[in-house]
């Protein structure tokens with residue numbers, strides 16, 4: 324959990340989708356191309372969500388975004404290869420699951436932490452608007 328509802332819901336759905344994809348591969352003894360594409364699109368949408376939330380909060384997402392791009396490229400390459408005979412589909416599914424778990428631990432938890440701090444920063448701004456620095460009249464000379 325990263326404690327950002329939109330991100331947590333997407334993570335939960337992605338793990339669910341990965342399990343369904345795995346079951347489907349077992350059932351058909353093949354890779355259902357449409358489900359593979361749906362999984363890739365869900366991953367893409369999720370990366371876009373995190374990027375949007377970071378941008379809206381004014382966070383630097385460069386390094387995190389590069390990790391997403393690397394992951395998406397490698398998964399894309401694997402999916403393009405999936406129909407090749409002899410490919411280890413379950414190895415690929417395991418790779419996606421492990422990558423995702425590690426990424427949530429190492430990157431998304433920090434993103435959640437920063438995103439949760441943003442309303443506090445706004446709160447500070449609002450306080451300074453509510454209580455502007457007092458202007459004191461010029462001190463009168465005692466003489």
Ligand SMILES: [Fe+2]
Pocket residue numbers: 373387391426430431
């Ligand atoms: Fe991420």
